[in-house]
Amino acid sequence: MIEFTNVTKTYAGSDALQAVNMKVESGELFVLVGPSGSGKTTLLKMVNCLNTPSTGTVAIDGVDVSSVNVRKLRQEIGYVLQAGALFPNMTVGENAAVQLLAQGWPEAKRRERVRSLLKQVGLDPDIFMDRMPSELSGGEAQRVGIVRALAVSPKMVLMDEPFSALDPLSRRQLQDLVLRLHKELDTTIIFVTHDMSEALRLADRLAVIHEGVLLQVGTPTEILAEPANDFVASFFDDDAKQRHFLTQVVAAGFGRPVQGGETVLPASATIYDWAALLRDQPDAVVASGKTALAPADLIAFMATLNGGVR
Numbered sequence: 001m002i003e004f005t006n007v008t009k010t011y012a013g014s015d016a017l018q019a020v021n022m023k024v025e026s027g028e029l030f031v032l033v034g035p036s037g038s039g040k041t042t043l044l045k046m047v048n049c050l051n052t053p054s055t056g057t058v059a060i061d062g063v064d065v066s067s068v069n070v071r072k073l074r075q076e077i078g079y080v081l082q083a084g085a086l087f088p089n090m091t092v093g094e095n096a097a098v099q100l101l102a103q104g105w106p107e108a109k110r111r112e113r114v115r116s117l118l119k120q121v122g123l124d125p126d127i128f129m130d131r132m133p134s135e136l137s138g139g140e141a142q143r144v145g146i147v148r149a150l151a152v153s154p155k156m157v158l159m160d161e162p163f164s165a166l167d168p169l170s171r172r173q174l175q176d177l178v179l180r181l182h183k184e185l186d187t188t189i190i191f192v193t194h195d196m197s198e199a200l201r202l203a204d205r206l207a208v209i210h211e212g213v214l215l216q217v218g219t220p221t222e223i224l225a226e227p228a229n230d231f232v233a234s235f236f237d238d239d240a241k242q243r244h245f246l247t248q249v250v251a252a253g254f255g256r257p258v259q260g261g262e263t264v265l266p267a268s269a270t271i272y273d274w275a276a277l278l279r280d281q282p283d284a285v286v287a288s289g290k291t292a293l294a295p296a297d298l299i300a301f302m303a304t305l306n307g308g309v310r
């Protein structure tokens with residue numbers, strides 16, 4: 001578990017973070033979402049000591065990170081940055097093996113590990129191992145970044161807006177990759193984004209941050225059902241409130257035939273009516289015409305809004 005306790009950060013007299021209290025459970029895919037300048041990177045970097053709180057503490061499994069050897073700490077934490085964070089003078093294979101090298105893995109084992117991970121992220125090692133970063137597309141480079149972060153099987157991976165420079169299709173594919181790897185590897189992931197649809201798509205739980213203040217932490221369904229304030233609500237696209245009807249969720253291909261036992265909502269119901277129902281009955285399956293919709297369908301539909309892709 002990662003625990004932030006009363007964390008503040010002051011830069012030249014102005015507060016970048018104000019008394020942040022937050023817990024990330026082990027094995028969770030936790031998403032930190034907020035607009036540019038809200039303090040996401042500042043908070044994330046405190047986990048691997050690339051930044052330090054002005055006051056307050058960050059602890060991993062009860063141990064204050066400031067008391068741990070920094071080198072050892074960072075070896076246990078994978079870190080994926082925005083596009084372009086590969087070393088330009090090293091091949092894909094060398095980039096991916098940086099942390100393995102630091103841990104003293106012998107050459108043959110490094111190659112084997114990197115080749116196997118490249119395959120897992122859909123890059124043929126025979127084609128990509130010896131390429132330079134300048135010979136990769138944005139999406140390929142980000143896959144290599146993910147391989148580099150995962151190579152040493154870290155307990156935890158920090159991802160700071162890793163896909164923000166990518167086109168919607170690559171972005172969607174890499175989100176799927178993160179979801180799959182998270183399931184397979186049983187790693188704790190903190191994923192930073194300013195895109196609410198990306199947050200909804202990925203998160204077990206998400207935290208909404210604005211101007212250095214943590215506004216709300218919860219599952220996507222909880223936050224949809226009961227946004228803590230207007231800012232959080234508006235992050236879900238204000239006009240979606242008027243425009244998105246259950247019938248549109250059905251038209252977008254979600255749901256399955258009704259079986260009986262669902263809560264029937266009228267044809268005029270919006271997704272916000274549905275979210276309100278989920279506040280009282282988190283598992284409620286609703287019926288719109290002949291189609292039954294589960295809470296996961298609502299989240300998946302929300303993820304297609306705000307510029308997300310289907």
Ligand SMILES: Nc1ncnc2c1ncn2[C@@H]1O[C@H](COP(=O)(O)OP(=O)(O)OP(=O)(O)O)[C@@H](O)[C@H]1O
Pocket residue numbers: 011012016034035036037038039040041042043194
């Ligand atoms: N080294 C620094 N010195 C002074 N101010 C800083 C420094 N680093 C960040 N800030 C300020 O702290 C605030 C939070 O910055 P941070 O980088 O954490 O935001 P962010 O949420 O990651 O934004 P983005 O989505 O644009 O990456 C901003 O107002 C920023 O200008």
Ligand SMILES: [Mg+2]
Pocket residue numbers: 040041042160
């Ligand atoms: Mg940032």
